[in-house]
Amino acid sequence: MKKILSIMLALAMALSLCSFSQAADLPVITILFHGSNVSDDTAVLERVNEYIADKVGAKLEVVWGTWGDFDDKATNALTTADSDIDMVFTCSWSADEYNSFAKKGYFVKLDDLIEEYGADLKAAIPESLMQAATIEGAEGKGIYAVNGFKDTATQNTWDVNVTLLSELGYTLEDVKNLGFYGFGEIFAKAKELKGDSFYPFLVEPMVAERMVTNSIIIAGDAGSVNLLSLYLNPDDVSAEGAYGNTILNKFATPEYAAFVEKMHEYYEAGYINPALAVAETSNDTRTNAQLTGDYLIGTQSYAYGYEYAADVLSRGIEVAFVPCTDAYVDTTASQGAMVAINSASNHVEESFKFLALLNSDPTLMTLLNYGVEGIHYTLDEDGLVVFDETARSTYSPWTNGMGNVTILPDTQSEGKGFREAFKAYYAGAKAIPALGYVFDNSEVANQMAALSNVAAQYALALDCGAIDPATELPKFLEALDAAGMQAYLDAANAQLDNYLSK
Amino acid sequence: MMSAVSKTRRRSMQMNRFGPGAQALFHIVLGLFSLLCILPFIFVVIISFSSEDSIRAIGYSFHPLSWSLQAYEYTLRLGDQLWRSYFNSFLITLIGTVLSVAICVLYAYPLFRKDYRLRGFFNFLSFFTMIFGGGLVPTYVICKSVLGLSDNYAALIVPMLFSPFNVIVMRTFFQTTVPPDLIEAATIDGSGEYGTLPRIVLPVVTPGIATIALLNALGYWNEWFLSLLYINKNMSIIPLQYLLMRMQRNADFLAKNASMLGADASRAALELPSQTLKMALVVFIVVPIACAYPFFQRYVVAGLTVGSVKG
Numbered sequence: 001m002k003k004i005l006s007i008m009l010a011l012a013m014a015l016s017l018c019s020f021s022q023a024a025d026l027p028v029i030t031i032l033f034h035g036s037n038v039s040d041d042t043a044v045l046e047r048v049n050e051y052i053a054d055k056v057g058a059k060l061e062v063v064w065g066t067w068g069d070f071d072d073k074a075t076n077a078l079t080t081a082d083s084d085i086d087m088v089f090t091c092s093w094s095a096d097e098y099n100s101f102a103k104k105g106y107f108v109k110l111d112d113l114i115e116e117y118g119a120d121l122k123a124a125i126p127e128s129l130m131q132a133a134t135i136e137g138a139e140g141k142g143i144y145a146v147n148g149f150k151d152t153a154t155q156n157t158w159d160v161n162v163t164l165l166s167e168l169g170y171t172l173e174d175v176k177n178l179g180f181y182g183f184g185e186i187f188a189k190a191k192e193l194k195g196d197s198f199y200p201f202l203v204e205p206m207v208a209e210r211m212v213t214n215s216i217i218i219a220g221d222a223g224s225v226n227l228l229s230l231y232l233n234p235d236d237v238s239a240e241g242a243y244g245n246t247i248l249n250k251f252a253t254p255e256y257a258a259f260v261e262k263m264h265e266y267y268e269a270g271y272i273n274p275a276l277a278v279a280e281t282s283n284d285t286r287t288n289a290q291l292t293g294d295y296l297i298g299t300q301s302y303a304y305g306y307e308y309a310a311d312v313l314s315r316g317i318e319v320a321f322v323p324c325t326d327a328y329v330d331t332t333a334s335q336g337a338m339v340a341i342n343s344a345s346n347h348v349e350e351s352f353k354f355l356a357l358l359n360s361d362p363t364l365m366t367l368l369n370y371g372v373e374g375i376h377y378t379l380d381e382d383g384l385v386v387f388d389e390t391a392r393s394t395y396s397p398w399t400n401g402m403g404n405v406t407i408l409p410d411t412q413s414e415g416k417g418f419r420e421a422f423k424a425y426y427a428g429a430k431a432i433p434a435l436g437y438v439f440d441n442s443e444v445a446n447q448m449a450a451l452s453n454v455a456a457q458y459a460l461a462l463d464c465g466a467i468d469p470a471t472e473l474p475k476f477l478e479a480l481d482a483a484g485m486q487a488y489l490d491a492a493n494a495q496l497d498n499y500l501s502k
Numbered sequence: 503m504m505s506a507v508s509k510t511r512r513r514s515m516q517m518n519r520f521g522p523g524a525q526a527l528f529h530i531v532l533g534l535f536s537l538l539c540i541l542p543f544i545f546v547v548i549i550s551f552s553s554e555d556s557i558r559a560i561g562y563s564f565h566p567l568s569w570s571l572q573a574y575e576y577t578l579r580l581g582d583q584l585w586r587s588y589f590n591s592f593l594i595t596l597i598g599t600v601l602s603v604a605i606c607v608l609y610a611y612p613l614f615r616k617d618y619r620l621r622g623f624f625n626f627l628s629f630f631t632m633i634f635g636g637g638l639v640p641t642y643v644i645c646k647s648v649l650g651l652s653d654n655y656a657a658l659i660v661p662m663l664f665s666p667f668n669v670i671v672m673r674t675f676f677q678t679t680v681p682p683d684l685i686e687a688a689t690i691d692g693s694g695e696y697g698t699l700p701r702i703v704l705p706v707v708t709p710g711i712a713t714i715a716l717l718n719a720l721g722y723w724n725e726w727f728l729s730l731l732y733i734n735k736n737m738s739i740i741p742l743q744y745l746l747m748r749m750q751r752n753a754d755f756l757a758k759n760a761s762m763l764g765a766d767a768s769r770a771a772l773e774l775p776s777q778t779l780k781m782a783l784v785v786f787i788v789v790p791i792a793c794a795y796p797f798f799q800r801y802v803v804a805g806l807t808v809g810s811v812k813g
Binding site: 032035037039061062063064066067069070071073074076079080082084093108151154206282284286290300301302332349398400453458469 | 525639643646652696730731734735737749753758762763766771
């Protein structure tokens, strides 16, 4: 019996000790990415490590966080000061939210490193992005993450099924001219043609609300359901909107009331799928209908070149995106994808050198993003990237989550000259007057939690038109007031005034 | 004489019998209850065999418009990862169950022995952790930095080895089924401490062990959070359950953040596995553990009735 016991004990100890230890001369730096779909990175990392050995003086390891597990992995690594993760993706919408985590001291301040090693980086990334990353952090005002150069402006568009639209006898001009409040007649015709089970208006309700009322997301507002609105000037996004630089209760404006009333009318007429009004089914239903081309007009938060993306091309219909306003640069979009260095890291210098190289060196960026030439992709006679579908399915990281996507080569589906046009498009985007403002909600966190609960109950159904605003909107507003809307609003506005006066 | 015996027997049988009406009612209630349990699973199986087009057109249905093996074909093409994860699930469940049951029994046994002086202290030690946990962050730090549970099988097994709840159940089971006289008798007959537990006590408490083993096996089989926490680079050791949860969580995340991710979100949605695939994986996950039930059931039922026979 003693023998068996000791064998069991030895087994348990052996189990806990069999960790993988790697001996290498160069220090290992590890980066945690978001949204990856990678199951085999051996070929890529082998070449990456060959390439960066001299330039960075370190060996790279990657933790391929997926959409679903990134938030847990990132907050865990940062809050437990885990020195095994040197670099981590961060942005304005992930759980390791850039502004708050920088303020709490989880990220290394990069200003000195940029001064010392960042000449190439500064040349590769527009000044405005550096500006957008400059915030008040734990070690004072400065840059706490390398800001990726991607679609850095927001533009909401109507996603139009042109094939069906022309069948109905309308043109894109008509969609532009009729606008949201005039869509009714097209919907009626579409419904007549396609039958009762067809829902022409495929909305992401919250996005539709922002598009129609020309309001924007306030960074730092409640995440699940936005409570605050700042109104844009639709004719010139860099000028002040109808209410000036004042943050408003999203649900208490006449614009909102008019929007939900019209939505209710469309909903009652059967233009909107009831499944869109249920939080659990809303997104699945919308994505499904969108990917199969089963709609007439939808909403889409747009990125340049989206017309040529695989998911649009595979819909089997002709798709066009009709913008409501010019593209605008707001805090949310300009902090959309960044990579920060964990303050617990033991290899800060190497990590920064790596990030600087990743954002300025096309070879490294292409290798890490598109994979190895000859394995994951080949180049056609025009030098355009053609992906090998099988190999790509084992290695497709989230392009925008990595950094400077403008130094990537054009792909065959995008066409030659795409990156140049992309850069020009976003260079031309205007900044909203309150760019850089982030609402620090810590002082009103209790109100925010209570308000979020109230909003979760009403907002989606109202935005989707599923409930009658005549009776439900007043109830909603009352419940919001009772949950402390005024205090929440006052805090946001006081901070905005303070920010703008600086 | 004969008739008297048969009369009493009949009477006693009648005492245990309900009228046909009541019997029918019980059958209906229990039948409905069984249906409630089994229907969702049948539904999952049907969905996994439905065609994707049918789900798009009419949603989930018991009568899909058309059938398809597409999801299973896709699963089989997942190839390596699927089978490796399947193997991992089995391995983790097997090792985890054996070790955790051993630890549980070895911890509970002294707690039941009245002649063990530190009973109270160790009882409290395990009970305390049931009420006050360390919280996620300290647990993570201890497991990862101190115990080195990171990117290895041990990380998926060790954190769940000890369950104070099971120890209490096991201790109580010892107390109710093993009379102290039995141990005394064994000692008198010359059985040492190392012999008494395996030879005398364990055969008496098999139903209890089976129950604990079932609970632990289920726990290990269904565990995915440990993989999320501790497996970062070595994806070849993740269990099947985590493979499924990852797909589910990816879909949930994209749904929640669609407006933030804009065009990226619908691009990513294209890469997500279909509804039927998810259901096919559920079938893969449920079938083996469902097959394990009958083996345990014998002991668990024995455990339920053991007390009544004695009375």
